[in-house]
Amino acid sequence: MQDNELTPGLMVVHGNRLEELRELAVAWMQRYPLAPLENEVVLVQSNGIAQWLKLALAEQQGCGIAAAVQVELPARFLWQSYRAVLGGDAIPRESPLDKAPMTWRLMRLLPGLLDGEVFAPLRRFLEDDGDLRKRHQLAERLADLFDQYQVYRADWLADWAAGRDRLRTSRGGMKGLDEAALWQPALWRALLADVGDEQLAESRAGVHPRFVERLRSVERRPRGLPRRVVVFGISSLPAQTLEALAA
Secondary structure, three states: OOOOOOOOOOOOOOOOOHHHHHHHHHHHHHHOOOOOOOOEEEEOOOHHHHHHHHHHHHOOOOOOOOOOEEEEOHHHHHHHHHHHHHOOOOOOOOOOOOHHHHHHHHHHHHHHHOOOHHHHHHHHHOOOOOOOHHHHHHHHHHHHHHHHHHHHOHHHHHHHHOOOOEEEOOOOOEEEOOHHHOHHHHHHHHHHHHHOHHHHOOOHHHHHHHHHHHHHHOOOOOOOOOOOEEEOOOOOOOHHHHHHHHO
């Protein structure tokens, strides 16, 4: 490495002691420093691990200081990367199907859906809800559920959006949904209809393929993407995140 030039590549280090992985990460950043004022980007699985890693960097036996270190959760880093590559004007600061906006959208939609027979399980849960506490609790839980589906089971959501009420299995097979769970694909289709086609193009499911395709066609690193990304202490990542990191 000369003049802060980095050789492109991928290094994977496994270990069952997080402290030893932390020592290695700190030593690597010390040995191969980035340019002055250039942020070191580190992806972690929790805010607690982020703080723990920063303290190790700040120790005297570490780097002596923890500055210009951008420690983030993978989902936040991924959305910022989408905006960096596709443009802030084309990609909003948050997806219309992110958990927070989806919670309030569900709060508004649920009352108009409950008459449908498929939504009977939700209707029973929301009985005796004069102060709307149950509805808000349910909307939060459902928003969290669909948020996780977008990351881990985008294939299910694609089938549901197309009217196929089924689940793809890990071995490439298919199985039908239990009758008691049919409200999930029905609710997902109601959400998509409410969001509309134009805004759906700005959701994670709509943005991710465009991001990967753009990176496959460029000849140099787009501005806004870091030269180096350290993924620290994460035992598993969604396929979508792995695909983005590979690109």
